[in-house]
Amino acid sequence: MAGVSTGTVxxxxxxxxxxxxxxxxxxxxxxxxxxxxxxxxxxxxAFKKKFKFGVFIPxxxxxxxxxxxxxxxxxxxxxxxxxxxxxxxxxxxxxxxGFQKAAQTVLDADIDGxxxxxxxxxxxxxxxxxxxxxxxxxxxxxxxxxxxxxxxxGQNAFQSGFLAGKLASIGLAPSSKIMIVKIARDIDSTSTxxxxxxxxxxxxxxxxxxxxFELIETIIRDEDNAFNISEFSDVSSLFVPNxxxxxxxxxxxxxxxxxxxxxxxxxxxxxxxxxxSGNIDFLINQKPxxxxxxxxxxxxxxxxLKESVTSLQFMPLDIIVSENCAFTQF
Amino acid sequence: MAGVSTGTVxxxxxxxxxxxxxxxxxxxxxxxxxxxxxxxxxxxxAFKKKFKFGVFIPxxxxxxxxxxxxxxxxxxxxxxxxxxxxxxxxxxxxxxxGFQKAAQTVLDADIDGxxxxxxxxxxxxxxxxxxxxxxxxxxxxxxxxxxxxxxxxGQNAFQSGFLAGKLASIGLAPSSKIMIVKIARDIDSTSTxxxxxxxxxxxxxxxxxxxxFELIETIIRDEDNAFNISEFSDVSSLFVPNxxxxxxxxxxxxxxxxxxxxxxxxxxxxxxxxxxSGNIDFLINQKPxxxxxxxxxxxxxxxxLKESVTSLQFMPLDIIVSENCAFTQF
DNA sequence: GTGAAAGCGCTAACAG
DNA sequence: CTGTTAGCGCTTTCAC
Numbered sequence: 104m105a106g107v108s109t110g111t112v113x114x115x116x117x118x119x120x121x122x123x124x125x126x127x128x129x130x131x132x133x134x135x136x137x138x139x140x141x142x143x144x145x146x147x148x149a150f151k152k153k154f155k156f157g158v159f160i161p162x163x164x165x166x167x168x169x170x171x172x173x174x175x176x177x178x179x180x181x182x183x184x185x186x187x188x189x190x191x192x193x194x195x196x197x198x199x200x201g202f203q204k205a206a207q208t209v210l211d212a213d214i215d216g217x218x219x220x221x222x223x224x225x226x227x228x229x230x231x232x233x234x235x236x237x238x239x240x241x242x243x244x245x246x247x248x249x250x251x252x253x254x255x256x257g258q259n260a261f262q263s264g265f266l267a268g269k270l271a272s273i274g275l276a277p278s279s280k281i282m283i284v285k286i287a288r289d290i291d292s293t294s295t296x297x298x299x300x301x302x303x304x305x306x307x308x309x310x311x312x313x314x315x316f317e318l319i320e321t322i323i324r325d326e327d328n329a330f331n332i333s334e335f336s337d338v339s340s341l342f343v344p345n346x347x348x349x350x351x352x353x354x355x356x357x358x359x360x361x362x363x364x365x366x367x368x369x370x371x372x373x374x375x376x377x378x379x380s381g382n383i384d385f386l387i388n389q390k391p392x393x394x395x396x397x398x399x400x401x402x403x404x405x406x407x408l409k410e411s412v413t414s415l416q417f418m419p420l421d422i423i424v425s426e427n428c429a430f431t432q433f
Numbered sequence: 434m435a436g437v438s439t440g441t442v443x444x445x446x447x448x449x450x451x452x453x454x455x456x457x458x459x460x461x462x463x464x465x466x467x468x469x470x471x472x473x474x475x476x477x478x479a480f481k482k483k484f485k486f487g488v489f490i491p492x493x494x495x496x497x498x499x500x501x502x503x504x505x506x507x508x509x510x511x512x513x514x515x516x517x518x519x520x521x522x523x524x525x526x527x528x529x530x531g532f533q534k535a536a537q538t539v540l541d542a543d544i545d546g547x548x549x550x551x552x553x554x555x556x557x558x559x560x561x562x563x564x565x566x567x568x569x570x571x572x573x574x575x576x577x578x579x580x581x582x583x584x585x586x587g588q589n590a591f592q593s594g595f596l597a598g599k600l601a602s603i604g605l606a607p608s609s610k611i612m613i614v615k616i617a618r619d620i621d622s623t624s625t626x627x628x629x630x631x632x633x634x635x636x637x638x639x640x641x642x643x644x645x646f647e648l649i650e651t652i653i654r655d656e657d658n659a660f661n662i663s664e665f666s667d668v669s670s671l672f673v674p675n676x677x678x679x680x681x682x683x684x685x686x687x688x689x690x691x692x693x694x695x696x697x698x699x700x701x702x703x704x705x706x707x708x709x710s711g712n713i714d715f716l717i718n719q720k721p722x723x724x725x726x727x728x729x730x731x732x733x734x735x736x737x738l739k740e741s742v743t744s745l746q747f748m749p750l751d752i753i754v755s756e757n758c759a760f761t762q763f
Numbered sequence: 764g765t766g767a768a769a770g771c772g773c774t775a776a777c778a779g
Numbered sequence: 780c781t782g783t784t785a786g787c788g789c790t791t792t793c794a795c
Contacts, residue, residue: 108782113774121780143515144478145772148787185473259760266756273714274604274694306756364604384603420757426596426636427750430589438766443790451764475788478771765795771788778783 104137105129116141153187156402157214159205160244161222162194168346168369168391172244174433175395176218183403190399199223206230210237216402218395220245224294242401242414244394246295254414256397258389263368264299264344266420268306270385271340271366277315279339281307284330285322286347299344299368323350330354332361340364348386352377370423370431378425388421392433434467435459446471473738483517486732487544489535490574491552492524498676498699498721502574504763505725506548513733520729529553536560540567546732548725550575554624572731572744574724576625584735584744586727588719593698594629594674596750598636600715601670601696607645609669611637614660615652616677629674629698653680660684662691670694678716682707700753700761708755718751722763 105112107126114122115130133139158176163169180190191214195205202223209217210233217239221227227248234241242254271281283300307316319338323330332354341363343351348367355361356377366385367374377383397416404410423431435442437456444452445460463469488506493499510520521544525535532553539547540563547569551557557578564571572584601611613630637646649668653660662684671693673681678697685691686707696715697704707713727746734740753761 109773110775110782110784111780114781117774123780126781140515142478142772144474144517145787146774147474148472148478148789149772149774151774151787185470262756262760266754269754269756417760419751419760419762421749422752422754422757424596424599424752426592426599427752430592430747430749432749439789440766440768440791441764444765447790453764456764472788475771476790478773479788479790481771481790767792767794769790769792771790774785774787776783776785779781 104133147186150187153189154216154403154407155189155191155214156399156406157191157193157209157212157217157219158399159193159195159209159217160220161197161202164197168371171370171391172220172395172398175392175397176399178392178433179396179399179403183399186403186407188399188403188407197222199226202226210234214239216240216406217242218398218402219243221248222246224248240402240405242398244398245389245391249294254401256394256401256416256418258418258420260295260298261302261305263387263389263420264302264304265306266302266422267299267342267344267366267385267387268303270387270422271303271342271364272307272316275316275339275364277312278317280317280319280335280337281340281342282335282338283318283320284341284343284351285320286330286343286345286350287322287324296344303342303344332358332363336361338363341366343367345369346371346374348383349373349377352380352382355382356380370428375428378423378428381425384424386423386428388423388431390418390421390433394418396433434463477517477737483519484546484733484737485519485521485544486729486736487521487523487539487542487547487549488729489523489525489539489547490550491527491532494527498701501700501721502550502725502728505722505727506729508722508763509726509729509733513729516733517737518729518733527552529556532556540564544569546570546736547572548728548732549573551578552576554578570732570735572728572735574728575719575721579624584731586724586731586746586748588717588748588750590625590628591632591635593717593719593750594632594634595636596632596752597629597672597674597696597715597717598633600717600752601633601672601694602637602646605646605669605694607642608647610647610649610665610667611670611672612665612668613648613650614671614673614681615650616660616673616675616680617652617654626674633672633674662688662693666691668693671696673697675699676701676704678713679703679707682710682712685712686710700758705758708753708758711755714754716753716758718753718761720748720751720763724748 111122111126112130115127160172161169163173191212193205193209195201203226217234219241221243231251242256244256247255247257283303307318330351341351346369348365352365355363365383367383368387370386370388374383374386378386401412404412441452441456442460445457490502491499493503521542523535523539525531533556547564549571551573561578561581572586574586577585577587637648660681671681676699678695682695685693695713697713698717700716700718704713704716708716731742734742
C-alpha cells in the first residue's frame with residue numbers, strides 16, 4: 104500500500120532503523136488507518152529465537168513455603184513451552200551465604216530476564232543494581248524491595264497486617280486481650296514481618312474507640328520450644344505475623360482445644376490441617392503460586408511480546424477460613 | 434521417520450481416513466515415542482479459519498451485576514484479538530421472554546463456541562440441548578445447570594451460603610438471633626438463591642451445638658419497599674443471599690448505624706460503598722469478571738488450541754471486608 | 764492410498 | 780536506505 108517492500112515495513116514495525124523518515128511516516132499512517140495488527144501465528148513461526156528467563160528463589164525443602172511459587176512457575180513454564188520461553192532455575196539454600204554465592208552464578212548466566220525473591224534485603228539491593236546494569240528486566244515476588252522502582256508482584260504487607268487486626272478482633276467483646284505471637288528466627292525479622300506487625304497495630308489505633316482491646320506481645324525465639332498457651336488463658340485472640348501459626352495451633356490443640364481465635368498467614372499443609380480442625384480461624388493467603396505464575400507471565404509479556412505491563416501488582420488479601428479453603432484456586 | 438509423506442501424516446493426525454492401517458500404527462507409534470507436539474503457530478497460520486464465539490448473557494443496565502462479567506470478557510477479547518478469535522454478543526433483556534427470543538437468534542448464528550449464563554433454568558435446558566445437537570462447545574458461567582454434564586465456571590452456591598453462615602455468626606454471643614433477608618423478585622428464586630439459603634441453614638445445623646443461634650427469615654417482595662430495620666432490633670446478624678445487601682445497609686444507616694452484622698454478595702458499587710461505611714461487614718465476591726475472562730479463555734483453549742481443559746472450575750469463595758476490598762484484582 | 768507442492772504472514776539475512 | 784527471498788511447520792489441493 105505504501106509502495107515499499109515488506110523488508111522496509113518490517114524495519115519500521117520493529118524500529119530497526121535504516122529507513123527514511125518519509126517512509127516511516129507513510130507506513131505508520133497506513134498501519135493506523137488500516138488497523139493493521141500483525142499475525143501472531145506467522146510472527147512466532149518465523150521468529151525462532153528462544154528466550155531464557157532465570158528463576159532465582161530459595162530452595163524448597165520438604166513441606167516448604169517455596170514449593171508454592173514454584174508450582175505457579177511450572178504452570179507458566181508449561182503454558183509458554185511452545186512460545187519460545189525457557190526457564191533456568193537458580194535455587195539456593197536459605198542462608199545469606201547461600202544467597203550470595205548463588206547470586207554470582209545468576210549474574211554470570213545468559214538470560215533475558217529474571218524472576219527474583221529479594222529475601223535478604225541488603226544483599227538483594229546490591230544484586231539488583233548489578234541486574235540493572237546488565238539491563239535485565241527483573242520481576243520481584245514475595246517481598247518488596249523498598250527504594251527500588253522495580254516490578255513487584257506480591258501483597259502489601261502493611262495492609263495484610265491491618266486486615267489481620269480486623270480478623271483477630273471481629274465480634275470480640277470489648278476489652279478483650281489480643282496477643283501477637285512473634286515466632287522469629289532472626290531471618291524472619293524481615294521487612295515483611297515488621298510491616299505486618301505495624302499494620303496490625305495500626306488497625307487498632309485507628310478504631311474509633313482505640314482502647315477497645317488490649318494488645319500484648321510474646322516472642323518465641325526458638326521455634327522448637329513448645330509454646331505454653333495455658334500461660335495466656337485470658338487471651339481471646341492470637342496473631343502470628345508469619346507462616347508459623349501451626350506451632351501455636353498445635354499448642355492450643357494439646358491444651359484441649361481452648362476456644363482462642365487464631366489468625367496467621369499462608370496455606371502450608373500444616374496450617375491447613377489446623378484450619379480444618381478449627382484451631383486456626385483465619386489464614387491470609389499470599390497466593391504464592393499466583394505470584395510465581397504472574398511473575399513469569401510478566402516477563403513473557405515484557406520481553407517476548409514487548410507489551411507494557413503494570414509493574415506493580417499487589418496480590419489480593421485473600422481470607423481463608425475452613426469453609427472456603429477447599430475452593431482456593433491452583 | 435516413518436518413510437511416508439507429510440500428507441499421510443496429516444491424514445493420520447486429523448483422522449481423515451484413507452490411510453493404510455499399517456501406516457497409521459507406524460506413525461502413531463513414532464508420534465508417541467518422539468513426543469511430537471504440533472506447532473500451534475504453524476498450524477493456525479496454515480489453517481486460516483477465524484473462530485467466532487458467542488456471548489449469551491443478560492444485558493447490563495446501569496450499575497448492574499452483568500457489567501462485571503462483560504469487563505472480563507472484553508479483557509479476554511482484547512488479548513485474543515490477534516489469535517484469530519472474534520466475539521459475537523447476544524444480550525437480552527432480563528426476562529424469560531427476552532431470553533427465549535434471543536435464544537433463537539443464537540441458535541441461528543454461525544459460531545464455533547458459546548459462553549452462556551443459564552439464568553432461566555427450564556428454558557436453558559432446552560436451549561442447551563439444541564447447542565449440543567449442533568456440537569457447539571459451551572461454557573456456562575454464573576449458575577450451574579444441574580443434570581447437565583457441561584463446562585461451568587462459577588461458585589458452588591451451596592458452599593457460598595455455608596460460608597456466609599460462618600461469617601454471619603463468628604464471634605457472636607450464643608443464642609444470638611440471625612436473620613435471612615430474602616429480597617426476591619420472582620426472578621431471584623433461582624437455584625443459586627435457593628442453594629445459598631440451604632447452605633446457610635446447613636452451616637448452623639452442622640455446628641456442634643446446633644441450637645447456639647436462633648435463625649429467622651423475612652421476605653421483601655418489592656425491593657422499593659423500605660426495609661424497616663427497627664422491627665428487628667434484637668437481631669445480631671443479617672444475611673442477604675443475593676446482591677441486594679445495599680438495600681438493607683441503607684436501612685441500617687438510616688436508623689442510625691445500628692451495630693448489626695450484615696453479610697451479602699457481590700461487589701456492586703452500592704455494596705462497596707456500604708462496606709466502606711461499615712454498614713456491610715462481609716461480601717462474598719463471585720469474581721464475575723474472572724468468570725467472563727476464564728470463560729472465553731476456556732473456549733479459546735478448547736476450540737482453537739484443542740487442548741483439553743478441566744470443564745468444571747469452581748471460583749474461589751472470596752471474602753471481602755473493608756480492609757481488603759481495595760486489593761481485589763481486576 | 765499416497766506424495767508433491769503451493770501457500771499461510773512474518774522474520775531476517777543478503778544483495779544491492 | 781531499500782528490495783528480494785528463503786524459510787518457519789502445518790494444511791490442503793491436486794495428481795497419480
